[in-house]
Amino acid sequence: MDPGDRGGAGELEAAFLAHRVTLLHHAQNFLGPRSADAQDFVQDTMERFVAAFPGGPPPEPRCTGWLMTTLTHLLISEWRKQSVRRRSMADPTLPLATSQPVVALDSVRPPTAVEKALENITSEDFSRAVGSLSRKLRPVYELHTAGRSHAEIADSLGISVLAARKRLHDARLHLRKQLQLDLAGGTR
Numbered sequence: 001m002d003p004g005d006r007g008g009a010g011e012l013e014a015a016f017l018a019h020r021v022t023l024l025h026h027a028q029n030f031l032g033p034r035s036a037d038a039q040d041f042v043q044d045t046m047e048r049f050v051a052a053f054p055g056g057p058p059p060e061p062r063c064t065g066w067l068m069t070t071l072t073h074l075l076i077s078e079w080r081k082q083s084v085r086r087r088s089m090a091d092p093t094l095p096l097a098t099s100q101p102v103v104a105l106d107s108v109r110p111p112t113a114v115e116k117a118l119e120n121i122t123s124e125d126f127s128r129a130v131g132s133l134s135r136k137l138r139p140v141y142e143l144h145t146a147g148r149s150h151a152e153i154a155d156s157l158g159i160s161v162l163a164a165r166k167r168l169h170d171a172r173l174h175l176r177k178q179l180q181l182d183l184a185g186g187t188r
Contacts, residue, residue, distance in 0.1 A: 009050075044074055048070055049067060141171040151164075
């Protein structure tokens, strides 16, 4: 080992030992009933300290600040993980999510309600619904179905991108209502 490397490692060790008691006390206060885990967090902080400063520790007060900040971040990260675990364990939908039957990839799934409804829509129904769009909505919808982006639609029609998005949204709502009417027997 190079003597210069040992000097850097020795300085790191000395800096860490000088702050060890403070770090341990901080971790124990943060962890409360789990204070037995404090030593593990202090050790993780030391490993990060050595990795971050291989040539030797930074000067004070930066050294103290770096060690305390890193330890605090490790503790907060662990606290967040524990919080998520507790919430997921208390989640009443968790048993429902895990008790769903496993379906083989090659099995045929039953069609959804939307798929069933779409089977009943004829091309005439759809053409009639598109034909019922207003003069303001129809060109936006047709350009969208031709694969144009919102920006391209806006440029083509001389409107803002926001207006193109809003008109496309309105066109979809109108089509949905028309097709629902057709399925319910309103225009057939």
